[in-house]
Amino acid sequence: MKAIVYKKFGDSDVLQLVEQPIPTLKADQVLVRVKAFSINPMDWKIRKGEMTLMSGSAFPKHTGTDFSGTVEATGSSVNGLKKGDKVFGVVKNMMKEGASAEYVAVTSSLVWKKPENISYPQAASIPVVGTAAVTALEKMGDITSQKILIIGASGGFGMFLLQLLKQRGAKVTAVTSSQGAEYAKKWGAHSVIDYTKTNVLSNNALYDTVIDLSGKIGYDKAKQIMKAKALYLNPTPKPIEIPMSLLKNLLRSKKHRVILSNPSTKYTDVLLGAVKNGLLIEVNKVFQFDQFREAYQYAEHGGYSGKVVIQMT
Missing domain, CATH: 3.40.50.720 (NAD(P)-binding Rossmann-like Domain)
Structure with a gap:
């Protein structure tokens, strides 16, 4: 699978597109074929080396925390999700993991079904x-x-x-x-x-x-x-x-x-309820996967409203 990684701290030019094996599932995990993932300020704080006390300095590192997509496979102990489900979710540890790949394996408790009335880019904008x-x-x-x-x-x-x-x-x-x-x-x-x-x-x-x-x-x-x-x-x-x-x-x-926050079903239930009650999710700009450097440059420059999202082609 294709994945975005970086092998040293720095600006967006350190990001690389590489080939990696599709993750192997653990019993409590879900394999998601990623449709979109959003950009958050913590992505570049980690990439620039500002959070090394928590992220460590081991490379390569991925970027991207929250994502949306479709379930490709489920671990042996997973209930409530099945292949083909439209979902959104978040990686367990944004300091050590990333969603910037064609597939991501995530603990099932951090994956939720996507509301039908929002798009994949909108869903990927929710968790963080x-x-x-x-x-x-x-x-x-x-x-x-x-x-x-x-x-x-x-x-x-x-x-x-x-x-x-x-x-x-x-x-x-x-x-x-x-x-x-x-x-x-x-x-x-x-x-x-x-x-x-x-x-x-x-x-x-x-x-x-x-x-x-x-x-x-x-x-x-x-x-x-x-x-x-x-x-x-x-x-x-x-x-x-x-x-x-x-x-x-x-x-x-x-x-x-x-404000130190950790996505969970407790918070997602509140957010899904708010979406049901009319909460708007503004996606300012959607970049294609091969435009990842431009996407991060755009997001880091600021001056826009809403979220910036990278979408798989």
């Missing part, structure tokens, strides 16, 4: 950012009276989070570019701040929760727009921020919490 969005909701607690700010709200994470908050009746201010404002409003933002025209840090407003999806503000700057007992959520922490935020939170009222 969708789970992160549901995890963020859990950390926010009671949102009924909260004043919420989402910075960088027009990407894939923001797309899910804005709509989930809207379905729960929350009022949210979104910070986006002028191009992303239309999507943020469509997804449920109550108001939008165009960061090219207004500096949100000097906007004379205070928030109960600040969610920095852009990774460009940081807790130290966000403190100035947070209420006395507010929450700062960080979905793109540096490794050192994970333990340090826990320690420092013991001494401060304005909390800094990182």
Whole structure:
């Protein structure tokens, strides 16, 4: 089978297309013929060597975490899935595995049936950012009276989070570019701040929760727009921020919490319910498999709304 790998850390030019054997199934695994896989920021953070404490430095490495496709075979202990089923899923360990191949073998508990009303690229966009969005909701607690700010709200994470908050009746201010404002409003933002025209840090407003999806503000700057007992959520922490935020939170009222999420049926059930209730999945651009370098370059450059997906030809 064809697979995308890299044998050293670096930019998208280190990605290579190689031939590899089709994975051998374990008893609890499902073999999926991949139709599409999505691109997430963690893909290039790992590839650039920013996460070596967790990913290690053994090569070759794959890329891609969430995917969609059809079941090709099932392990001897798998129930509820059969050959030909249309599915989507996620690899068990994004630091060590990848979905950037024609076939992927995944634990059956991380594979779910694809809703008929969404495409393969849309389904491949769900697990990683969708789970992160549901995890963020859990950390926010009671949102009924909260004043919420989402910075960088027009990407894939923001797309899910804005709509989930809207379905729960929350009022949210979104910070986006002028191009992303239309999507943020469509997804449920109550108001939008165009960061090219207004500096949100000097906007004379205070928030109960600040969610920095852009990774460009940081807790130290966000403190100035947070209420006395507010929450700062960080979905793109540096490794050192994970333990340090826990320690420092013991001494401060304005909390800094990182979002560490692991896709599971618990979260997927919430997301599938939201899709059934009208949640929109915007796929900004679909690249073909042989355009993988261009796809990652496009995704890393940013400035788009929704998700970027690579589709098998």
